Amino acid sequence: MPTEPIYTQGVSKKPLVSFIIPVYNLPASLVTECLDSILMLSLDAKSCEIIVVDDGSDTSLLSALNAYLDKIVYIRQPNQGAASARNMGLCVAKGEYIQFVDGDDALIPFVYEHCLDLVRCQDAEMVKFDLTRNKKQDNNYNIEGPMTGSQYMSTHNLKVAVWSMLFKRDLLCGLRFTPGLLNEDEEFTPLLILRTERLYITDAKAYYYRKRDNSCTTSKNKKTQLQRLQDTLRILGQFQQRIDTLPPMERNAMQRRIAQLSMDYIYNVARYTHSLHRLETALQEMRRHGLYPLPDKKYTRKYSLFRRLIRTKAGRYLLILMTLR
Numbered sequence: 001m002p003t004e005p006i007y008t009q010g011v012s013k014k015p016l017v018s019f020i021i022p023v024y025n026l027p028a029s030l031v032t033e034c035l036d037s038i039l040m041l042s043l044d045a046k047s048c049e050i051i052v053v054d055d056g057s058d059t060s061l062l063s064a065l066n067a068y069l070d071k072i073v074y075i076r077q078p079n080q081g082a083a084s085a086r087n088m089g090l091c092v093a094k095g096e097y098i099q100f101v102d103g104d105d106a107l108i109p110f111v112y113e114h115c116l117d118l119v120r121c122q123d124a125e126m127v128k129f130d131l132t133r134n135k136k137q138d139n140n141y142n143i144e145g146p147m148t149g150s151q152y153m154s155t156h157n158l159k160v161a162v163w164s165m166l167f168k169r170d171l172l173c174g175l176r177f178t179p180g181l182l183n184e185d186e187e188f189t190p191l192l193i194l195r196t197e198r199l200y201i202t203d204a205k206a207y208y209y210r211k212r213d214n215s216c217t218t219s220k221n222k223k224t225q226l227q228r229l230q231d232t233l234r235i236l237g238q239f240q241q242r243i244d245t246l247p248p249m250e251r252n253a254m255q256r257r258i259a260q261l262s263m264d265y266i267y268n269v270a271r272y273t274h275s276l277h278r279l280e281t282a283l284q285e286m287r288r289h290g291l292y293p294l295p296d297k298k299y300t301r302k303y304s305l306f307r308r309l310i311r312t313k314a315g316r317y318l319l320i321l322m323t324l325r
Contacts, residue, residue, distance in 0.1 A: 129203075176188075183235075276320050
């Protein structure tokens with residue numbers, strides 16, 4: 001299947017925001033709901049670019065989206081995965097800012113306007129916001145910032161979902177998603193945030209998220225689970241190799257991220273395998289990469305308790321038992 005870009009009329013040469021929507025085998029009704037949520041924003045046609053990347057769905061969405069073709073860029077490519085679809089969107093995007101939206105999710109327009117206001121009025125390079133699983137709107141928001149990305153990562157547990165941030169396209173400087181990774185956000189998001197000098201955090205629930213039973217984070221398929229573990233260890237190794245090349249503040253931020261992701265990795269080994277032997281083997285592999293023992297830091301109470309738990313074989317056995325519930 002060749003890539004089929006369709007460049008439509010009415011798209012500005014330099015819109016304020018490019019919305020990139022990867023889709024694969026989704027009902028057209030969900031995709032149009034996603035598009036409608038974006039078109040309800042205060043952005044006019046010159047300020048808004050919507051890019052739909054159909055990652056080789058069994059049936060093309062082109063006819064189903066006929067009513068939107070004067071408002072979007074539609075690209076159909078052979079199935080290559082979410083990372084490739086997002087990269088394709090980035091190659092096409094012209095906007096000053098980038099916002100990813102999964103095709104079966106949607107924005108909460110009234111709440112998302114708050115994020116746009118931070119961009120327009122505060123010259124934010126990045127706005128991190130929250131999700132909701134219902135469409136209730138709230139107009140009371142707490143804001144932190146501005147801060148650098150390294151300050152944020154040094155003091156907060158990072159939520160890596162790529163759709164949870166509106167960011168300047170210039171921050172990318174060639175950064176792309178790694179094709180083939182099941183959890184590509186784990187790699188992409190920290191690297192992007194470290195490049196940010198003016199970051200704002202808001203608890204505005206601007207993104208309507210539908211839980212996916214077949215996503216890599218919720219899948220019960222053993223092959224998928226094991227690949228996710230392998231991908232996480234690969235990302236951890238790459239982050240660890242970067243540590244010595246970073247300035248002190250960024251190094252501290254990355255060390256916290258590595259510790260947080262290492263904790264998640266260890267827990268998921270226990271949760272997916274329910275095997276003390278597999279857990280011990282994973283810890284030995286982490287030790288070879290300099291990732292274990294976990295650093296003696298008081299990042300959070302949860303982190304400190306987890307670190308103490310896995311220091312002993314009895315604690316690791318207890319962790320296995322806890323995941324059996």
